[in-house]
Amino acid sequence: MRLLSWRKAKHLTGPKCRICYSSTDNRIPSQNIHITRKELSKLLHQRPPKSQLKQIHAQILAQSFSSTASFVNSLIHCYLHIKEFTSARLLFFHYPLPSPPILIWNLIIRTYCKLQNSSESFSLFRQLLNLDPLIRVHPDEYTFTFIVTSCAHQRSIVHGKIVHGLVVKNGLESNLYVGNSLINMYAVFKITDDAYKVFDKMTERDVFSWTSLVCGYANNDEMDQACEIFYKMPLRNDVSWAVIISGFAGYRRYMEVLTYLNEMLFAVEDKVRPNEAVLVCALSACANLGALEQGNWIHSYIMRNEVPNSSNISTALIDMYAKCGRIDCARLIFNRIPRPDVHNFTSMISGLSYHGLGEDSLTVFNRMLDENVNPNEVTIIGVLNACSHSGLVEEGSSIFYNMETLWGLKPQIEHYGCYVDLLGRAGYLEKALEVVKSMQVKPDIVIWRALLSACRIHRNIFLGYSIIDFIKKLNYDGPSGSEVLLSNLYASLGNWNKVSEVRKAMGQRKTQSDIGCSWIEVNGVVHEFRVADKLHPQILKVLNKLNELWIVLS
DNA sequence: TCTTGTAAAG
Numbered sequence: 001m002r003l004l005s006w007r008k009a010k011h012l013t014g015p016k017c018r019i020c021y022s023s024t025d026n027r028i029p030s031q032n033i034h035i036t037r038k039e040l041s042k043l044l045h046q047r048p049p050k051s052q053l054k055q056i057h058a059q060i061l062a063q064s065f066s067s068t069a070s071f072v073n074s075l076i077h078c079y080l081h082i083k084e085f086t087s088a089r090l091l092f093f094h095y096p097l098p099s100p101p102i103l104i105w106n107l108i109i110r111t112y113c114k115l116q117n118s119s120e121s122f123s124l125f126r127q128l129l130n131l132d133p134l135i136r137v138h139p140d141e142y143t144f145t146f147i148v149t150s151c152a153h154q155r156s157i158v159h160g161k162i163v164h165g166l167v168v169k170n171g172l173e174s175n176l177y178v179g180n181s182l183i184n185m186y187a188v189f190k191i192t193d194d195a196y197k198v199f200d201k202m203t204e205r206d207v208f209s210w211t212s213l214v215c216g217y218a219n220n221d222e223m224d225q226a227c228e229i230f231y232k233m234p235l236r237n238d239v240s241w242a243v244i245i246s247g248f249a250g251y252r253r254y255m256e257v258l259t260y261l262n263e264m265l266f267a268v269e270d271k272v273r274p275n276e277a278v279l280v281c282a283l284s285a286c287a288n289l290g291a292l293e294q295g296n297w298i299h300s301y302i303m304r305n306e307v308p309n310s311s312n313i314s315t316a317l318i319d320m321y322a323k324c325g326r327i328d329c330a331r332l333i334f335n336r337i338p339r340p341d342v343h344n345f346t347s348m349i350s351g352l353s354y355h356g357l358g359e360d361s362l363t364v365f366n367r368m369l370d371e372n373v374n375p376n377e378v379t380i381i382g383v384l385n386a387c388s389h390s391g392l393v394e395e396g397s398s399i400f401y402n403m404e405t406l407w408g409l410k411p412q413i414e415h416y417g418c419y420v421d422l423l424g425r426a427g428y429l430e431k432a433l434e435v436v437k438s439m440q441v442k443p444d445i446v447i448w449r450a451l452l453s454a455c456r457i458h459r460n461i462f463l464g465y466s467i468i469d470f471i472k473k474l475n476y477d478g479p480s481g482s483e484v485l486l487s488n489l490y491a492s493l494g495n496w497n498k499v500s501e502v503r504k505a506m507g508q509r510k511t512q513s514d515i516g517c518s519w520i521e522v523n524g525v526v527h528e529f530r531v532a533d534k535l536h537p538q539i540l541k542v543l544n545k546l547n548e549l550w551i552v553l554s
Numbered sequence: 555t556c557t558t559g560t561a562a563a564g
Contacts, residue, residue, distance in 0.1 A: 106556090109555095110556085142555055142556055144556095145556040146556075177556045177557055178557085179557090180556085180558080183558095187558090206557090208557045208558055211557095211559085215558060238559085240558075242558085243559055246559060275559080276560065277559045278559085278560080279560085280560045280561055281559090281560065284560090287561095312561050313560095313561085314561095315561045316560085316561050318562085319561070319562060343561060343562060344562090345562095346561090348562095349562090350563070376562090377563085378561095378562050378563055381562090381563050382562075384564090385564070414563065416564095417563095417564045418564060446564060
């Protein structure tokens with residue numbers, strides 16, 4: 001005999017309790033045991049774990065309460081709570097009344113909405129709309145909030161537009177929650193005009209409405225509008241700051257990331273602290289700017305404020321230290337992680353590869369495999385780069401050719417790029433060309449560039465020219481970086497007429513977007529310089545110093 | 555029962 005064992009049932013184990021279970025099967029209560037209606041509903045109200053829920057369900061069946069709507073509702077609640085969707089759906093489809101109440105529809109729809117890639121919420125919603133008029137229940141603001149959220153998870157806006165129409169028809173467009181989910185939906189699809197229209201029509205707005213709108217502009221590379229709305233917000237929470245900061249990070253505008261982080265730290269009126277997303281973006285900015293001092297400061301901020309040690313934070317710290325030249329610190333962070341996950345491993349492997357530590361990178365990769373952590377596409381890029389920079393051709397080839405069979409990772413164009421680079425650098429130019437020709441995807445300019453660069457290193461004039469001819473025929477209209485390489489190749493081949501020809505063509509087009517840019521961190525301040533910079537506040541001082549150095553050196 | 559954000563890549 002076994003009594004209910006979970007903690008919330010303790011009060012039932014006294015003399016009043018009449019639950020007991022058969023000694024042969026401790027899950028199913030024997031038929032002659034009786035629990036009152038009140039006790040059963042009280043038990044269900046406590047959202048019991050699976051084994052106990054099955055026992056209670058059996059009692060409900062045994063006592064013929066299964067046609068009592070309130071019991072079925074509670075059972076559905078409980079099954080959804082423990083994520084037993086099949087049982088919940090079964091109860092839903094055999095509901096004792098002609099239609100479940102809207103609350104139960106909403107709960108089931110919500111479940112599928114949370115599964116993100118499921119279209120099941122739509123089919124339920126369709127069933128709800130097509131109910132016989134005699135038993136009709138009407139979708140409410142909850143139903144629409146879930147359905148609109150489901151629309152935001154779809155590949156196209158088609159469903160979203162139809163649902164928006166229904167929202168208007170049901171007079172719910174200005175409802176706070178429905179409106180917020182609509183703004184979010186349009187933000188996801190980067191339709192900022194429509195997001196703004198919904199926002200504009202709302203009679204009540206909260207921090208979600210504002211943040212979702214800012215997010216829409218940020219997703220759509222409209223950072224000026226994003227900032228404008230951001231500053232108009234009556235109150236910003238940590239997520240609002242995360243949205244604007246991650247917006248800048250997404251467009252590689254790292255200086256702004258650090259500026260906004262700084263502003264956030266001083267935004268007393270918002271009473272916010274940088275959350276994980278903000279810190280991760282800021283660390284990534286430091287990594288890409290080489291801003292070690294700022295990165296160090298963020299690291300100490302994390303420790304001072306006891307920010308929970310998440311995988312994302314440690315991944316970002318490893319990346320920051322590695323990219324800022326402190327591979328020792330990156331290793332220290334990595335070695336302190338008790339059970340590194342795929343992201344931690346990837347960041348460490350890539351970090352070691354930038355430092356030319358190919359063997360170490362492979363050691364970490366092998367440890368990862370020993371610990372049964374599966375690599376992802378990015379991990380393989382890191383390992384291939386490590387092999388490439390350390391001339392580990394055999395190891396790299398074996399990883400490249402086995403990535404699909406061993407880890408189910410189909411080589412993407414990036415992997416081909418790394419592999420061609422690996423072969424090219426090691427001097428296997430013909431083999432590299434063979435790989436490019438055998439690719440199932442169309443080689444992009446990056447791959448040709450890797451090959452050209454290899455031709456330049458190994459001064460293979462013949463192959464270099466044939467690649468140039470090939471690139472010309474393909475008529476890539478990519479960034480002028482490839483033209484720079486082309487002109488460099490001509491230069492290394494001594495063909496100065498061609499060099500000036502290419503440079504002239506580049507000059508005529510004046511591609512503004514490809515202007516080179518570099519950074520340097522001095523006393524914790526990151527200074528950014530562009531070609532022929534006239535904007536830096538201390539440019540005259542910098543130029544004078546350069547002249548001084550020039551005189552000393554010459 | 556309801557809506558917002560993040561790392562690693564040639």
